[in-house]
Amino acid sequence: MGPLLESPSVVSLAPAVDLARVRSIGRLRSKPGPCPGLPEPQFPHLYNGLGGGMGGPVLVTGPVPPQLKQEVERRQRLGQESAARKTLIASSYHPARPELYSPLQDVALAPEFLAAAEYSTSPGANLEGLLQRLETVSEEKRIYRLPVFTAPFCQALLQELEHFEQSDMPKGRPNTMNNYGVLLHELGLDEPLVTPLRERFLQPLMALLYPDCGGGWLDSHRAFVVKYAPGQDRELGCHYDNAELTINVALGKAFTGGALYFGGLFQAPSALARPLEVAHVVGQGILHRGGQLHGARPLGTGERWNLVIWLRASAVRNRLCPMCCRTPDLVDDEGFGDGFTREEPTTVDLCVLT
Numbered sequence: 001m002g003p004l005l006e007s008p009s010v011v012s013l014a015p016a017v018d019l020a021r022v023r024s025i026g027r028l029r030s031k032p033g034p035c036p037g038l039p040e041p042q043f044p045h046l047y048n049g050l051g052g053g054m055g056g057p058v059l060v061t062g063p064v065p066p067q068l069k070q071e072v073e074r075r076q077r078l079g080q081e082s083a084a085r086k087t088l089i090a091s092s093y094h095p096a097r098p099e100l101y102s103p104l105q106d107v108a109l110a111p112e113f114l115a116a117a118e119y120s121t122s123p124g125a126n127l128e129g130l131l132q133r134l135e136t137v138s139e140e141k142r143i144y145r146l147p148v149f150t151a152p153f154c155q156a157l158l159q160e161l162e163h164f165e166q167s168d169m170p171k172g173r174p175n176t177m178n179n180y181g182v183l184l185h186e187l188g189l190d191e192p193l194v195t196p197l198r199e200r201f202l203q204p205l206m207a208l209l210y211p212d213c214g215g216g217w218l219d220s221h222r223a224f225v226v227k228y229a230p231g232q233d234r235e236l237g238c239h240y241d242n243a244e245l246t247i248n249v250a251l252g253k254a255f256t257g258g259a260l261y262f263g264g265l266f267q268a269p270s271a272l273a274r275p276l277e278v279a280h281v282v283g284q285g286i287l288h289r290g291g292q293l294h295g296a297r298p299l300g301t302g303e304r305w306n307l308v309i310w311l312r313a314s315a316v317r318n319r320l321c322p323m324c325c326r327t328p329d330l331v332d333d334e335g336f337g338d339g340f341t342r343e344e345p346t347t348v349d350l351c352v353l354t
């Protein structure tokens, strides 16, 4: 096991490497009600952790099984390997669009996004006022949409991502179900792009839209790009995110199919007749709770690239791991880890069903 690194970079080791146990917990706590058309969730314990992705929490009940130690070490290795790739990329990679690595400028952002964020930080801002400035996709599911990036910015980012993809740099993939995406922090885009986006724009919006899910307490993220193309990945199974909240922005290119579908909250089985289909619109972002079951329909034609930001609030997850709904046990990790911290959780009112 490598050296333990400083707090607050920690991952949760709350409970079991035993797949059967994980599945049974998933079934007990997570199975959606009868929902024709909504595939059986592929639980994120598999999606995010056990199958080789970056660390998610592992559920341990009773004595620590020997394989847990291996899983802890594997996850810590993932963090170290990711940090090593980031260092190599920072020293050897030549970007196609160097301007993307300078601090985010307002000119990259859609006027509607700037207006919504500005409204959200103004005195007296409230949910009703914000809802007039974005599209409510589903009131019941609390899914919203608004333009985020300008078309030229989307094109520049796509060009950079393709250039990186074609380079001989090492690439860490977002998760076990996506083999062609890119982790933005490895590419060096967290500091100039994603962190300012979260702190200056997403946080005020999310604070009004989802105060009960840590929207006002966002303090870390995991950002990546998913790519779907003929002959590569074409769809994504039903899952929930290791995030309190998620924004998913379509960057392009031209494509058919590939809509998102949404079921109920994984924590609250529902008896919805059919999932809600939400088509991507290039430049626009879809906002949803991480616990909302969702997936991506198969791509028809073309290529689809989306920027996905899993937004995390340690004040919420330190108390209630969003993956296993328990108090997490933590070990140190690189970077933001899984978004937990060792600090005393700030007092925040949260709903256990979100």
Ligand SMILES: O=C(O)CCC(=O)C(=O)O
Residues within 6 Å of the ligand: 226, 236, 241, 248, 260, 294, 295, 296, 306, 308
């Ligand atoms: O394909 C998409 O747009 C959805 C991606 C997603 O939900 C995820 O990676 O968590």
Ligand SMILES: [Fe+2]
Residues within 6 Å of the ligand: 239, 240, 241, 294
């Ligand atoms: Fe997701």
